[in-house]
Amino acid sequence: MNLAVIFLLLVIGDCSTSANTGVLYPYGAPLDNENMKADDGASSAITVTVPVFGRQYSSIYVNNNGLLSFDVLFNSKLMQPFPFADGTLLAPFWADVDNEISGGIYYRMSQNSSLITQNANDLASYFPGISYTPTWVLVATWDKVAFFNSTTNRVNTFQAVLSSNETMTFVMYNYAEIEWTTGTNQGGNSEGLSRDGDAKAGGNNGATISYFEIPGSLTPAIINITTTSNVEVPGRWIFRVDQSQVISPNVTSKQKEKACSWILRTMCLALDYWNHQHISSSVIKTSIF
Numbered sequence: 001m002n003l004a005v006i007f008l009l010l011v012i013g014d015c016s017t018s019a020n021t022g023v024l025y026p027y028g029a030p031l032d033n034e035n036m037k038a039d040d041g042a043s044s045a046i047t048v049t050v051p052v053f054g055r056q057y058s059s060i061y062v063n064n065n066g067l068l069s070f071d072v073l074f075n076s077k078l079m080q081p082f083p084f085a086d087g088t089l090l091a092p093f094w095a096d097v098d099n100e101i102s103g104g105i106y107y108r109m110s111q112n113s114s115l116i117t118q119n120a121n122d123l124a125s126y127f128p129g130i131s132y133t134p135t136w137v138l139v140a141t142w143d144k145v146a147f148f149n150s151t152t153n154r155v156n157t158f159q160a161v162l163s164s165n166e167t168m169t170f171v172m173y174n175y176a177e178i179e180w181t182t183g184t185n186q187g188g189n190s191e192g193l194s195r196d197g198d199a200k201a202g203g204n205n206g207a208t209i210s211y212f213e214i215p216g217s218l219t220p221a222i223i224n225i226t227t228t229s230n231v232e233v234p235g236r237w238i239f240r241v242d243q244s245q246v247i248s249p250n251v252t253s254k255q256k257e258k259a260c261s262w263i264l265r266t267m268c269l270a271l272d273y274w275n276h277q278h279i280s281s282s283v284i285k286t287s288i289f
């Protein structure tokens, strides 16, 4: 094998999976609560003061179908175009999830100081004009979840990190692995893919009928959301959401370093492809590691 390739594999580490897991905040047992296994289920109310879209809410629900909702549970599996009335939502990936078939939905409402520091530092780099320290951080993670009626191995792993100091509120969507875009009830085929009924990512303010959305929403292109970004970190989207007008950050030269990791990931994917074309990756692994 080419020495340059060996060197790159050593530098980059294990390329056997193309999942973008580096983008995720820590999650899972034993710190997190887990939603019950139930089609169209939700967490119980998480009681906290949270300004969203220009209004103060006093509780949050983590809904199984890829949504955070405020003061009321909202767990429709029928993705709708934004905006619509009667639903204040933050939607990392609204689609017909079924955690009875596969995966887990975890959440943690936390004041852990290292989590607060991580979130404050991330936001400071994207919103340089604002000096912000959250008082709490909610990490909600859909880990390897299947779609309703799935008989395939396709799973999605994504996260919403919501934080607030009770005046300002920010949400970060992190996409590690997106392999399906809709359940079979919404026109998806047996692989969870569709031509026009695909998942919706963004936010909807039912009170004033306003919204924001991530490009690709409700189209098959949403499957590539692990590679898109508004902060030059593939699979990461960040918004300030406390005001009626949602604010997207301005990416500056501070993000150069992070963009660099994107180049590494792209090389990783290319190597992955090369591995599959030429020799099995297990042969490469045993010959090097």
Ligand SMILES: *[C@@H]1O[C@H](CO)[C@@H](O)[C@H](O)[C@H]1NC(C)=O
Pocket: 026, 112, 113, 114, 115
């Ligand atoms: C905060 O979270 C980190 C990482 O999960 C953990 O190591 C640490 O023990 C936690 N600190 C407290 C005070 O719970």
Ligand SMILES: *[C@@H]1O[C@H](CO)[C@@H](O)[C@H](O)[C@H]1NC(C)=O
Pocket: 130, 131, 132, 133, 165, 166, 167, 168
């Ligand atoms: C939240 O942070 C912003 C930015 O620093 C600040 O203006 C605001 O007063 C803070 N809110 C509270 C309740 O501390």
Ligand SMILES: *[C@@H]1O[C@H](CO)[C@@H](O)[C@H](O)[C@H]1NC(C)=O
Pocket: 149, 184, 185, 189, 190
């Ligand atoms: C479940 O999936 C199968 C195979 O894709 C399909 O034929 C059937 O209509 C689906 N059932 C529902 C309730 O969506």
Ligand SMILES: *[C@@H]1O[C@H](CO)[C@@H](O)[C@H](O)[C@H]1NC(C)=O
Pocket: 220, 221, 222, 223, 224
């Ligand atoms: C996803 O991205 C790949 C690589 O850029 C592209 O070939 C493919 O057409 C995209 N898929 C969709 C459904 O847009």
Ligand SMILES: *[C@@H]1O[C@H](CO)[C@@H](O)[C@H](O)[C@H]1NC(C)=O
Pocket: 127, 128, 129, 247, 248, 249, 250
């Ligand atoms: C981004 O830049 C525009 C134009 O300079 C400015 O109006 C806006 O406030 C900036 N947004 C942030 C989050 O800094």
